[in-house]
Each structure stands twice: as structure tokens, then as C-alpha cells.
Amino acid sequence: MSQLVMVENINLGGVGGRPKSRWTYLDNIRRSAGPFCDPDAEFGDESIAMFDSFKVLVIGAGGLGCEILKNLALSGFKNIHVIDMDTIDVSNLNRQFLFRASDVGKGKAEVAAKFVMNRVQGVKITPHNCKIQDKDDDFYMQFTLIVCGLDSIEARRWINSTLVDLVDPENPESLKPLIDGGTEGFKGQSRVVLPTMTSCLECQLDMHAPRAAVPLCTLATIPRQPEHCIEWAHIIAWEKEHPFPKLDNDDPEHIKWLTEKALARAKEFNISGVTYSLTQGVVKNIIPAIASTNAVIAASCCNEAFKIATSTNPALGMEENYMMYSGNDSIYTYTFKHEKKDDCPVCGNVARTLPVDPNLTLQEFIETLAARPEAQLKKPSIRTEEKSLYFQSPASLELKTRRNLKLKMGKLVENGEEIGITDPSLGQVSFRFKLKFSKVFVKVAMVEEKTKGEEAK
Structure with missing residues (x-):
């Protein structure tokens, strides 16, 4: 027997030149009930046929997404769709192992x-080169489960709110389990969300607080780090000189210009460390990634997908639903239950309390929403039950409500009043918040009322 045939037979589980199915050993798990199986689950040919009909959507085809696609295919999932809007860059090749140098520039x-x-x-994978926001509800309804390998909090929040909104209590098939994985350097996490039933990603938003912005005064006067020099080139130098009509983060010429400006700035303040790669990372907000961490987290995500699809073992879900991994110092993993929050703006049933200084103008209040860990809204439109405070679009409504931006919150809303906030990047969900004025304002208001009463006398 030739060496090539022997290798192929080993890969296929063959003996004596008679290759078995690629899925033979996998079928041993799918056919037999084990000690941790769901007692109501059925095993055998029918369950395998049902498994084969599973349609899975993978969101993201980057470092984590490549591993997830490979693992799902080798775990027996035969009908997979993948969606990603990005094209391949040279910097992707060190960890996104499905790509080669000849693929640079392709989707x-x-x-x-x-x-x-x-x-x-035997595996069919259908690609979609677009944003997840470009797809409608019918597109997402066709899948049995969804696996995310994203590096964007905004995209996670959008798909999370969309899947929660899809759930129809009278249609069990409308509930689409969401398996989410994420990595940053040596750290990672995987979690399972059963929309409306368990803690959703919005319930866990405070675990992903926005990174603190560097004050403009630091950038403009005394930078201390190479990142400060890059941000100076990105924010100040670019706006001043406009070397190109519009900044394109994926254009090498644009990144090269920013790098040269940042290097000159760094030299002026005796700062080292500015490189083309670092500039690209800062401008595009690229999260540092390590291939091995991606492999560990992708394996966890795909194991959860397999367990959900086969009922062979308990999956993350109703009880423990969040797994954290750290490889910084040795290896540490911990699994726990992230509680569902009643005041979650997406899946909760009560409005979340939002402290607000009523002396802020509406414009200032809107600007604070991006930095608040419990909100993180970038282009919000706001209304109360009775009136519209401000709408970003359409243009006619923006013009009509623009005058409110200069008014103070204390004049526009009452203490304890509920507001609804929408953000175009997060789908159709309306975030409900109950405004709570600060004690300082209450005291000021009491003094004003007392003064008015004395003047009336």
C-alpha cells in the first residue's frame, strides 16, 4: 500500500484499505447516549439526519472566524454561511491561516x-461579503444557531438586539441561540445567549466599558506615549493639512502619511516606538491577537455549538453561560452564570436608571452617552412618551428638533421621567432609560422654589 493511500485511510478512519466515512468517530458520539446527555434527547440515525440539516451562520472571518469555520466543518456541520465585510490585508496573514499572500485584497x-x-x-459554505446590518430578519430566521467571531462591540450589540427582537413566544423556532467568542492578546471568552431567556450581550455591556479617550490637551501639548503621537497625527494634523479628501483606514498611503507625521512628532518629544503597524492598529482600533488564543476560544465556541446541536452534553446556557480564559500567567479558566438584568435595555422589562445632571444641555447629555458604560450610544435619537427631544435623521426631523440641543435637561424632562433612545448602529431596538436628577439639582430647585415663594409674599 502506498504511503499516500495509507495516510488517506488513516485520515478517514480506514482499515485494511477500506476507508470509512470521515464522520465515523463523530457518529459514535452522536449515536450513543452518555452520562451527561439530555434525558429527553433521542440518538440514532434520525438525530444524525437532524444534525446534518442544521444551518449555522458564522459572523466574522478573521482570526477567530477562520478557526471557527474550520472547527465547525470538522465537527460535522455541513450547511454553513459566513458573513464578513472586510478584505484580506497583509497584516492578517500571521494568524488568519485560511489566507495566503495571493489572497490580499480579496473578500x-x-x-x-x-x-x-x-x-x-461534503461541507457547503455560503459566503456573504457585506455588513450584518445589510441583511433583513428573514435572512437570520433561516439559521438554527449563530456563532460570532467578532472584534467589534457595536456589531455584537446589533446582532444581539436583532435576535432578541426576532423571538416570537408562539414560535419556538424563532429563538436562535447565539454563541459569542472574543479574544484580546492572551485573554478570551466564550458565552451562549438564549435570547429573551438568559442574560444577553447588552446585560453584560458594562464588562466592555469604552476605552478612555486621551485628552486633546495631552495630544496637543505634551504627548508621553507613541500612541499619543499617532492620535495627534490622526486627529489634529490630518484636520489641519487634509492631505487626502477623506481618510481611508485601509489605504496604505494614508497610513504612511500618518506614520511619518507621528514619527516627526515623536522625535520632537524624544519618544520611541512609532511604527507603521502601530499606527494602523491605533487608527483602526485593532485589538491585539494571538493565534493560539484564537484557537482555544474557537474550540470552546464550536464545542458549545456541537453540544447544542446534538444534546450529547450540557451546553453553556440556562445555568453557567460564560467562560473566561486567561493565558497571561499560566492557564486559568472560569465558568460562571451571568445574570439576566431586569433593566436591560434590550431584553429587560423595566427601564434602566440613568443618573443625569439636569443642568447639562441636551447636546452635552447626548455627548456623554458615548462614554457611559451602561449606554455607549454614538448617534442617539431621543424622545419621551409625549414629545421628541432630538432626532439624528431624517433631515427634516433633525432640523425641527435641533433647537432643543441648547436647552437644559431640567427644562426638557421631569425627574424620574422615562425616555426612549435609538441608535442607527444598533438596529430597531429602543433603549428605555429612567432619568434620575442629581441631589445638587434638587437642592438648587428647592432654593429657587423657596425664593419664588418669598417673592410672592
Whole structure:
């Protein structure tokens, strides 16, 4: 027997030149009930047929997404869709192993799908080169479960709110389990969300507080780090000189210009460390990634997908639903239950309390929403039950409500009043917040009322 045939037979589980199915050993798990199986689950040919009909959506085809696609295909999932709007960059090649140098400039989803299908026969992967926001509800309704390998909090929040909104209590198939994975350097996490039933991603938003912005005064006067020099070039120098009509974070010429400006700034203040790669990372807010961490977290996500699809073992979900991993110092993992919050703006049933200084103008209040860990809204439109305070779009409503931006919150709303906030980047969900004025304002208001009463006398 030739060496090539022997290797192929080993890969397929064959003995004596008679290759078995690629899924033979996998079927041993799918056919047999084990000690941790769901007692109501059925095992056998029917369950395998049902598993084969599962349609899975993978969101993201980057470092984590490549690992997830490969693992799902090798775990027996045969009908997979992948969606990613990005194209392949040279900097991706060190960890996104489905891509080659010849693929630079091509769409990640198409290349990843083609690569996996060529290596794992019998698997169909349909690529979608677009934003997740470009797809409608009917698109997401066709999938049995969804696996995310994203590096964007905004995209996570959008798909989370969309899946919660899809749930119809009278239609069990409208509930789409969401498996979310994320990595940053040596750290990572995987979690399972059962929309409306368990803690959703919005319930956990405070675990992803926005990174503190560097004050403009630091950038403009005394930078201390190479990142400060890059931000100076990005925010101040670019606005002043406008070397190109519009900044394109993916254009090498634009990044090169920013790097040169940052280097000159760094030299002036005797700061080292500015590089083209660092400039690209700062401007595009690239999260540092390590291939091995991606592999660990992708494996966890795909194990959860397999357990949900087969009922062979308890999956993260109703009880423990969040797994954290740290490889910084040795290896540490911890699994716990993240509680569902009644005041979650997406899946909760009561409005979340939002402290506010009523002496802020509406414009100032809107600006604070981006930095608040419990909100993180970038282009919000706001209304009360009775009136519209401010709308970002359409233009006619923006013009009509613009005059409110200069008014103080204490004049526009009452203490304890509920407001609804929408953000175009987060779908159709309306965030409910109950405004709570500060004690300082209450005291000022009491003094004003007392003064008015004395003047009336």
C-alpha cells in the first residue's frame, strides 16, 4: 500500500484499505447516549439526519472566524454561511491561516469558504461579503444557531438586539441561540445567549466599558506615549493639512502619511516606538491577537455549538453561560452564570436608571452617552412618551428638533421621567432609560422654589 493511500485511510478512519466515512468517530458520539446527555434527547440515525440539516451562520472571518469555520466543518456541520465585510490585508496573514499572500485584497468570506470546502469534502459554505446590518430578519430566521467571531462591540450589540427582537413566544423556532467568542492578546471568552431567556450581550455591556479617550490637551501639548503621537497625527494634523479628501483606514498611503507625521512628532518629544503597524492598529482600533488564543476560544465556541446541536452534553446556557480564559500567567479558566438584568435595555422589562445632571444641555447629555458604560450610544435619537427631544435623521426631523440641543435637561424632562433612545448602529431596538436628577439639582430647585415663594409674599 502506498504511503499516500495509507495516510488517506488513516485520515478517514480506514482499515485494511477500506476507508470509512470521515464522520465515523463523530457518529459514535452522536449515536450513543452518555452520562451527561439530555434525558429527553433521542440518538440514532434520525438525530444524525437532524444534525446534518442544521444551518449555522458564522459572523466574522478573521482570526477567530477562520478557526471557527474550520472547527465547525470538522465537527460535522455541513450547511454553513459566513458573513464578513472586510478584505484580506497583509497584516492578517500571521494568524488568519485560511489566507495566503495571493489572497490580499480579496473578500475574507469568499476566500475562507472556498479554502475550507476544498479541504473538507461534503461541507457547503455560503459566503456573504457585506455588513450584518445589510441583511433583513428573514435572512437570520433561516439559521438554527449563530456563532460570532467578532472584534467589534457595536456589531455584537446589533446582532444581539436583532435576535432578541426576532423571538416570537408562539414560535419556538424563532429563538436562535447565539454563541459569542472574543479574544484580546492572551485573554478570551466564550458565552451562549438564549435570547429573551438568559442574560444577553447588552446585560453584560458594562464588562466592555469604552476605552478612555486621551485628552486633546495631552495630544496637543505634551504627548508621553507613541500612541499619543499617532492620535495627534490622526486627529489634529490630518484636520489641519487634509492631505487626502477623506481618510481611508485601509489605504496604505494614508497610513504612511500618518506614520511619518507621528514619527516627526515623536522625535520632537524624544519618544520611541512609532511604527507603521502601530499606527494602523491605533487608527483602526485593532485589538491585539494571538493565534493560539484564537484557537482555544474557537474550540470552546464550536464545542458549545456541537453540544447544542446534538444534546450529547450540557451546553453553556440556562445555568453557567460564560467562560473566561486567561493565558497571561499560566492557564486559568472560569465558568460562571451571568445574570439576566431586569433593566436591560434590550431584553429587560423595566427601564434602566440613568443618573443625569439636569443642568447639562441636551447636546452635552447626548455627548456623554458615548462614554457611559451602561449606554455607549454614538448617534442617539431621543424622545419621551409625549414629545421628541432630538432626532439624528431624517433631515427634516433633525432640523425641527435641533433647537432643543441648547436647552437644559431640567427644562426638557421631569425627574424620574422615562425616555426612549435609538441608535442607527444598533438596529430597531429602543433603549428605555429612567432619568434620575442629581441631589445638587434638587437642592438648587428647592432654593429657587423657596425664593419664588418669598417673592410672592
